[in-house]
Amino acid sequence: MASHTNRGGLERRILLAATSASAASSVLPRDSAAQPSTVPAADMPVRLRINGREHRLALDPRVTLLDALRERLDLTGTKKGCDQGQCGACTVLLDGRRVLSCLTLALSAEGQDVTTIEGLAGPDGALHPMQQAFIDHDAFQCGYCTPGQIMSAVGCVAEGHAGSEDEIREYMSGNLCRCAAYPNIVAAILQAKAGMERA
């Protein structure tokens, strides 16, 4: 019985090691390597301007902006939730407008300014009013959706859609919070709106 357990444990460790090695060699979603290839996808050069810095990369056309940020540039503040455009965790700003980085190809973001959660704070490290407001109002529990919430909230205020609690709820509906911190998120956005308008 004991030896059976040991043998099973060993096999599992080998399997895990093999899985993580293949995952590390690619920025593609895990399932993509298993699918038959019809056209070889050569890496293509791309210049991405992220938080004011230019990055030169060579990417498979399938790589989303989300995966490029997280897996190639170590900008892991942007989160992968559903990876299907439904949860908002991957929200970033593209030329100042909030978009879903999981449904944006990295190649098609060339020539646009990408702002991620890492680019919000000032050069001296001072938090953006929206970041400070989320702390002040305890606007998160587990925190996983928070970078997307904050980026979306910055866009919401910039678009002029943070005029009332109802309007904030409507225009933030693309950001899901499974902890349901919604009331505190709405309060944080109202506070930050005042701060952003003063700035």
Place this chain on the structure above:
Amino acid sequence: MRPFAYERASDPAAAVHVATSIAAEAHVRAPVQYLAGGTTLLDLMKIDVMQPERVVDIRTLAARLGAIEADASGLRLGALASMAETAAHPAVRQDYPVIAQSLAQAASAQLRNMASLGGNVLQRTRCHYFRDVSNHACNKRLPGSGCAAISGVNRLLAVLGTSEHCIASYPGDLAQALIALDASVETLGPSGPRTLRFAELHRAPDDTPHIETNLAPGELITGFRVSSGPWTRRSLYVKVRDRESYAFALASAAVALDLQEGVVREVRIGLGGLATRPWRAEAAEAVLRGQRLDETSAQKAAEAAFADAIIHGDNAFKPELGRRTLVRALLQAAALEV
């Protein structure tokens, strides 16, 4: 996601040349697909429902194909205008509120920033059996394979315009406003530009649900034109959903009304969430023309709109929800101060 070759379009004609270079059975099945906002295409590529070999990025054409122009004769919407900017455009909001409202009530703020109008009207059904490639009975995805939805989980699916081969509902909102206003679609194809009525853009499923539109493979939508009329200002969009925001319509109604002293001179009705394609309720319009608009006549029109409805189990609630949605939209439109 399957590998694909990526290229950026340098101008519309060059994009069309590339996209029409490989023969295909239908626009949505062509091996070359245009990428604009990506909110439908990349989603469907990730779940392996769409498998293009080449993707032509037309975001590079936004400056040429993204303009919104309005004058006394009407409105022209560039195909690459975003949903968000169109919904916020002052002329659209003031003179064509049904268009602005249909856009503002669709998707989420992020998706509206990304998605183009041309791509939006071509968005594909949310039928679970279409989106799940482990299901092997979907005539829309695998022609001739059957339809798992007809006897399956079909609460969200269509009651109008169905066939024995497909009951997948068309999910969009903007299209209901455009069909109600009898918009036209401007395209660029291999033999040059052409214009077709919006009502002729989408096809009924019949026995070929995999051929969703009357566009030729590779034909590019370049814009939409809406003529102004006495009914365009008195127009609105009522959308009923499972939750208050960020959901597809269970039932929706796009209504445009020309009233004179309470009597209907002209009325245009589009219905969403209920049909297999963008749906103009012409029978309901005919009931109302020349009649005083009140709850009784609105109810009669709603009865006419769903006279041919066919239900399939879970979606049996839809005709009644659709009727009530239409009655509410008609009465609200009549009450507008314009």
